[in-house]
Amino acid sequence: MPALKVDNISKTFPLKRSLFGPALPGVRAVQPVSFEIATGETLGLVGESGCGKSTLARMLVGLLEPTEGMIEIEGRALDNANPAEFGKLIQYVFQDPQSSLNPRKTIRQVMEAPLKLLHDMSKPDRSKRVSEIFESVNLREEFLDRYPHEFSGGQAQRIGIARALAANPRIMILDEPVSALDVSVQAQVLNLLAELKAKFSLTYLFITHDLAVVEAVSDRIIVLYFGSVVEVGRAEKIFGNPRHPYTKLLAESAPVVGRPLTAPEQKETELPDPLDPPPGCPFAGRCPRSTDLCRVEEPLLKPMGEDQLAACHHPLEA
Amino acid sequence: MSTFFKLLFRNRLAAMGAVVLSVILILVLITPLLPLQNPDITATADRFQKPFADGHLLGTDHLGRDLLSRLLHGTRLSLAVGISAALIAATIGSAIGIIAGYFGGRTDNIIMRGVDMLMAFPYILLALAIVAALGPGLMNALIAVAAVNVPFFARNIRGITVGLAGREFIDAARLAGMGHTRIILTELLPNVLPVIIIAMSTTIGWMILETAGLSFLGLGSQPPQADLGSMLGEARSAMISHPHTSVVPGIMIFLIVMSINLLGDGIRDALDPRLRSGALSRPRATTLVERTGDVPEATDDLLAIQDLETQFHVNKRIYRAVGGVSLSVKPGECLGVIGESGSGKSVTALSVMGLVASPPGVITAGAVRFRGEDLIDAPYESLRQKRGDRVAYIFQDPLSTLHPLYRVGQQLAEAIQSHHKISKAEARERAIQLLEDVRIPNAESRVDNFPHEMSGGMRQRVGIAMALANEPNVIIADEPTTALDVTVQAQILSLLDDLRRDRGLAIVFITHDFGVVAQLCDRVAVVYAGRVVEEGPTGAVLDAPAHPYTKRLIACVPELGGGRRMLSAIPGLPPVVDDLPPGCAFAPRCDKAQEKCRHIDISLAGTGDRSVRCLYPEELV
Numbered sequence: 032m033p034a035l036k037v038d039n040i041s042k043t044f045p046l047k048r049s050l051f052g053p054a055l056p057g058v059r060a061v062q063p064v065s066f067e068i069a070t071g072e073t074l075g076l077v078g079e080s081g082c083g084k085s086t087l088a089r090m091l092v093g094l095l096e097p098t099e100g101m102i103e104i105e106g107r108a109l110d111n112a113n114p115a116e117f118g119k120l121i122q123y124v125f126q127d128p129q130s131s132l133n134p135r136k137t138i139r140q141v142m143e144a145p146l147k148l149l150h151d152m153s154k155p156d157r158s159k160r161v162s163e164i165f166e167s168v169n170l171r172e173e174f175l176d177r178y179p180h181e182f183s184g185g186q187a188q189r190i191g192i193a194r195a196l197a198a199n200p201r202i203m204i205l206d207e208p209v210s211a212l213d214v215s216v217q218a219q220v221l222n223l224l225a226e227l228k229a230k231f232s233l234t235y236l237f238i239t240h241d242l243a244v245v246e247a248v249s250d251r252i253i254v255l256y257f258g259s260v261v262e263v264g265r266a267e268k269i270f271g272n273p274r275h276p277y278t279k280l281l282a283e284s285a286p287v288v289g290r291p292l293t294a295p296e297q298k299e300t301e302l303p304d305p306l307d308p309p310p311g312c313p314f315a316g317r318c319p320r321s322t323d324l325c326r327v328e329e330p331l332l333k334p335m336g337e338d339q340l341a342a343c344h345h346p347l348e349a
Numbered sequence: 350m351s352t353f354f355k356l357l358f359r360n361r362l363a364a365m366g367a368v369v370l371s372v373i374l375i376l377v378l379i380t381p382l383l384p385l386q387n388p389d390i391t392a393t394a395d396r397f398q399k400p401f402a403d404g405h406l407l408g409t410d411h412l413g414r415d416l417l418s419r420l421l422h423g424t425r426l427s428l429a430v431g432i433s434a435a436l437i438a439a440t441i442g443s444a445i446g447i448i449a450g451y452f453g454g455r456t457d458n459i460i461m462r463g464v465d466m467l468m469a470f471p472y473i474l475l476a477l478a479i480v481a482a483l484g485p486g487l488m489n490a491l492i493a494v495a496a497v498n499v500p501f502f503a504r505n506i507r508g509i510t511v512g513l514a515g516r517e518f519i520d521a522a523r524l525a526g527m528g529h530t531r532i533i534l535t536e537l538l539p540n541v542l543p544v545i546i547i548a549m550s551t552t553i554g555w556m557i558l559e560t561a562g563l564s565f566l567g568l569g570s571q572p573p574q575a576d577l578g579s580m581l582g583e584a585r586s587a588m589i590s591h592p593h594t595s596v597v598p599g600i601m602i603f604l605i606v607m608s609i610n611l612l613g614d615g616i617r618d619a620l621d622p623r624l625r626s627g628a629l630s631r632p633r634a635t636t637l638v639e640r641t642g643d644v645p646e647a648t649d650d651l652l653a654i655q656d657l658e659t660q661f662h663v664n665k666r667i668y669r670a671v672g673g674v675s676l677s678v679k680p681g682e683c684l685g686v687i688g689e690s691g692s693g694k695s696v697t698a699l700s701v702m703g704l705v706a707s708p709p710g711v712i713t714a715g716a717v718r719f720r721g722e723d724l725i726d727a728p729y730e731s732l733r734q735k736r737g738d739r740v741a742y743i744f745q746d747p748l749s750t751l752h753p754l755y756r757v758g759q760q761l762a763e764a765i766q767s768h769h770k771i772s773k774a775e776a777r778e779r780a781i782q783l784l785e786d787v788r789i790p791n792a793e794s795r796v797d798n799f800p801h802e803m804s805g806g807m808r809q810r811v812g813i814a815m816a817l818a819n820e821p822n823v824i825i826a827d828e829p830t831t832a833l834d835v836t837v838q839a840q841i842l843s844l845l846d847d848l849r850r851d852r853g854l855a856i857v858f859i860t861h862d863f864g865v866v867a868q869l870c871d872r873v874a875v876v877y878a879g880r881v882v883e884e885g886p887t888g889a890v891l892d893a894p895a896h897p898y899t900k901r902l903i904a905c906v907p908e909l910g911g912g913r914r915m916l917s918a919i920p921g922l923p924p925v926v927d928d929l930p931p932g933c934a935f936a937p938r939c940d941k942a943q944e945k946c947r948h949i950d951i952s953l954a955g956t957g958d959r960s961v962r963c964l965y966p967e968e969l970v
């Protein structure tokens with residue numbers, strides 16, 4: 032049984048209706064998306080800004096109600112947006128650690144809230160559990176009575192992780208957990224996440240725009256473009272052997288020491304407009320391999336070789 | 350709390366207001382205990398006694414009642430009504446504002462349109478209508494004044510709440526299982542409370558005036574009960590013949606409202622985070638210079654930063670953001686400056702043209718030379734002429750550096766016209782040319798776009814076009830691609846590379862990304878805690894880093910194609926620059942550090958074009 036199963040989930044944001052004239056169709060932030068995460072797996076989710084990563088993540092924890100589709104956690108269907116119901120099974124680690132902590136609450140108050148509200152724990156139990164969690168994220172207990180502004184980014188992110196762990200979830204959604212941190216601190220947090228996963232047998236969905244980071248931490252990777260999944264594959268293979276031209280473009284754009292500077296695509300290209308999505312494949316306008324077929328018919332996700340899927344009419348050779 | 354009072358009483362006027370108001374408050378609180386005559390007993394024989402008359406310190410009114418007694422009782426009543434009205438208005442208004450702001454959508458729309466309707470009436474007319482409907486009386490006046498002020502609180506608090514409700518800690522609270530009521534009471538309310546207090550402190554004086562106004566018209570307190578407004582109203586007919594009857598309550602109203610407003614302004618200044626952080630203290634046009642010691646000799650570099658020290662003086666603390674940095678570039682060269690946040694790389698860049706905000710920034714040593722001329726002690730006019738003309742900047746976030754209300758073409762034209770006398774049409778022509786130079790498609794039509802109509806990559810191109818506007822010799826680019834997606838970043842980097850090759854531009858490129866440095870820069874300088882720890886040709890430094898910090902920082906960066914793995918990390922945190930350890934700043938985190946490293950001031954040493962600041966370098970340079 033998969034830890035998390037997502038079945039054709041999509042999100043459309045309604046646009047403001049104009050006073051006269053017909054209602055506008057709305058912005059499709061996430062096209063119908065389906066995937067599974069096996070228990071104990073780390074699934075990476077990569078995409079550029081505006082591709083729907085965060086919208087998808089917020090639906091998975093119940094902060095946003097999906098327009099269509101189903102979310103199943105360990106076989107239990109959760110179809111209403113109720114964060115308190117989701118909270119016991121799935122938790123969220125935010126990108127900006129400072130802004131995810133209430134500036135007027137001590138760390139202890141922040142940490143105890145999920146224990147009290149989700150698990151009805153008594154006061155002595157709570158403080159014992161908080162100490163345990165704090166130890167497992169390598170933070171000193173004296174930090175508990177301080178306020179968020181007294182911490183550096185790396186420490187605040189550990190607190191954010193500890194808060195998510197406190198709810199004792201099965202799955203953690205990590206939304207760009209290290210992109211606000213410095214490189215030297217980033218590695219500390221990534222290693223801590225790996226340790227915690229083994230210790231508490233967690234399942235991760237790791238969202239990021241950094242290909243090197245996602246490759247270093249994931250088992251499988253999903254590439255998202257313009258709200259739809261364009262490619263799925265094993266972490267060690269997908270960027271070395273991409274089948275979708277967009278995955279290839281991403282892999283070639285990442286600056287790498289020792290590779291000469293080249294612009295991998297035409298300099299004039301611009302992203303598609305979400306208010307007026309093009310018909311067919313959304314990547315066709317930027318794609319060197321696009322044909323007339325691509326501009327008419329939207330490609331579906333098809334298996335391409337061993338455990339790799341891509342949504343492309345003209346996939347790259349293996 | 351004590352800092353709040355310190356800030357409050359540093360404001361002399363606010364302190365004065367607080368003193369006056371406390372005296373009045375104490376007086377009215379002990380009024381029932383004072384040996385005063387009954388304020389309502391009439392003695393027509395003693396009417397209109399002058400002040401200092403026997404037994405009547407302030408004289409008597411038209412019915413012979415003691416004015417001092419009436420004044421104190423009246424003030425007591427006016428203050429009580431004003432303060433209650435403010436509390437009621439603040440409670441109801443803030444509740445409405447928080448609910449509208451938190452729930453948003455339809456709830457927000459319905460509530461706020463109702464509030465708008467209330468605001469559409471002139472307030473005094475609305476108050477009169479409420480009193481007319483309820484009948485005259487002090488209680489009804491209180492209700493009217495409170496009701497009239499509810500929209501003010503509702504609108505203010507809603508605005509603040511909308512901003513807070515979108516913050517991530519509210520989402521986190523929902524995931525911790527909190528319901529709406531709990532979120533409003535424990536997450537939102539503590540954060541909006543300062544704003545409620547600010548709004549109250551600035552409106553309470555106004556509400557006392559409004560109550561007095563209603564009483565003056567005879568709609569508030571009813572005879573014989575005295576409040577300040579009714580005292581004035583009754584004294585009106587005798588204003589010419591016996592002015593003291595109206596002057597006495599008039600002075601009291603003046604004192605109360607004045608002291609409350611002065612104190613309220615003080616409270617606002619002390620509580621408002623924007624004012625506290627010094628948003629109102631206008632920075633000087635150039636960074637303050639307080640150089641001691643010798644100024645380094647001129648070199649033949651295009652731009653040379655020499656032993657620069659920039660500090661921030663905040664209260665008694667001194668933050669040594671830049672602690673003696675030397676860098677230089679030649680025409681057509683690209684120098685990378687790499688470091689973590691807080692390492693002083695941006696402050697170094699801003700110091701070049703004196704753009705560090707003063708206060709709190711102070712340049713305390715060193716020189717910045719452009720073609721040999723020292724910019725640090727240059728007169729403002731000469732510096733202004735070079736800013737953007739000879740040395741131009743590209744910043745990280747083009748959305749915050751472009752003015753949101755002007756079209757990009759106008760902004761480009763302004764940048765050109767501030768240095769060259771050319772006509773509007775020519776400037777526009779040049780702006781289009783610049784947009785074409787940075788490869789913006791359809792430059793002719795994009796020139797009339799507003800910044801928000803462009804994508805992030807396009808906006809950064811406008812930022813680059815702006816930097817190129819006056820064909821500068823040096824461009825200082827401060828993390829210009831950090832906010833961009835990788836595919837867009839690749840385009841911007843190759844554009845910068847082409848420009849420097851075509852035009853012989855010198856670029857100082859500030860970043861935290863080794864990949865970017867490797868692809869774009871000829872030389873690289875690594876900064877840590879405000880000092881350069883290693884410098885040299887990019888290839889040599891990246892292949893064989895000499896400083897342990899450089900080596901370990903490179904090892905931290907995951908590289909694409911490495912597969913799944915544990916990453917090496919540097920334990921500990923970078924030091925805070927107001928409390929730097931003696932000796933090498935990296936020593937506490939370095940596994941090669943010896944006792945010597947913690948005491949000796951280590952200098953940057955090396956041969957040829959490579960140098961390192963380390964006693965035990967990884968590589969000999």
